[in-house]
Amino acid sequence: MKQITVTDMQGQTREVEINPGWSLMELLRENDYDEILAMCGGACSCATCHVHIRNADQLKLPPVEEDEEMLLMTTEAYDAERSRLSCQIPMTEAMDGMQVQIVEMD
Template sequence: MARITYIEHNGTRHEVEVKPGMTVMEGARDNGIPGIDADCGGACACSTCHVYVDPAWVDQLPPKDPMEEDMLDFAYQPDPERSRLTCQLKVTEALDGLVVQMPERQI
């Protein structure tokens, strides 16, 4: 299991255990974390699961593929370095301790 901390825009923190093989988005959904809508169900066809990755984690994550880069263009206030779509982040034991913050609002 990997511990992932989801921080709502208002600062509310949710630290949960997520099984390896799931996505960070599925971890939020299955644990009732508000603020990650995932309207497309994880198909990388919207940007409602957009988060900002804690700066300490940016270089530890796999690179964004072109489809994720394209969808981030539709995210609310994307950050070129820290923005990621949680549906594209597969949980592994190496992600234990990952911290993500939700933007003020989703589209």
């Protein structure tokens, strides 16, 4: 079973099973992480699904597109090394062991 480790805004950490083909946003919402608002439904237009990814795991992710980066840069929790929109990360088994931190909304 392939899993990622998710830390919520209260610092609670748990393992979540990867569902290939879903976005990270969908996976988090399906696993009751209500902090992921995803107000635009995954259209990369709101930044309410902002997460931090452990640096080493960035290599497993698709590159950040310009529209995603522009949204991320407007948030207080923006970190050029770790910030991503969870709606823009398609889940694959190669992400086994990835560590995700849900960040507070502005």
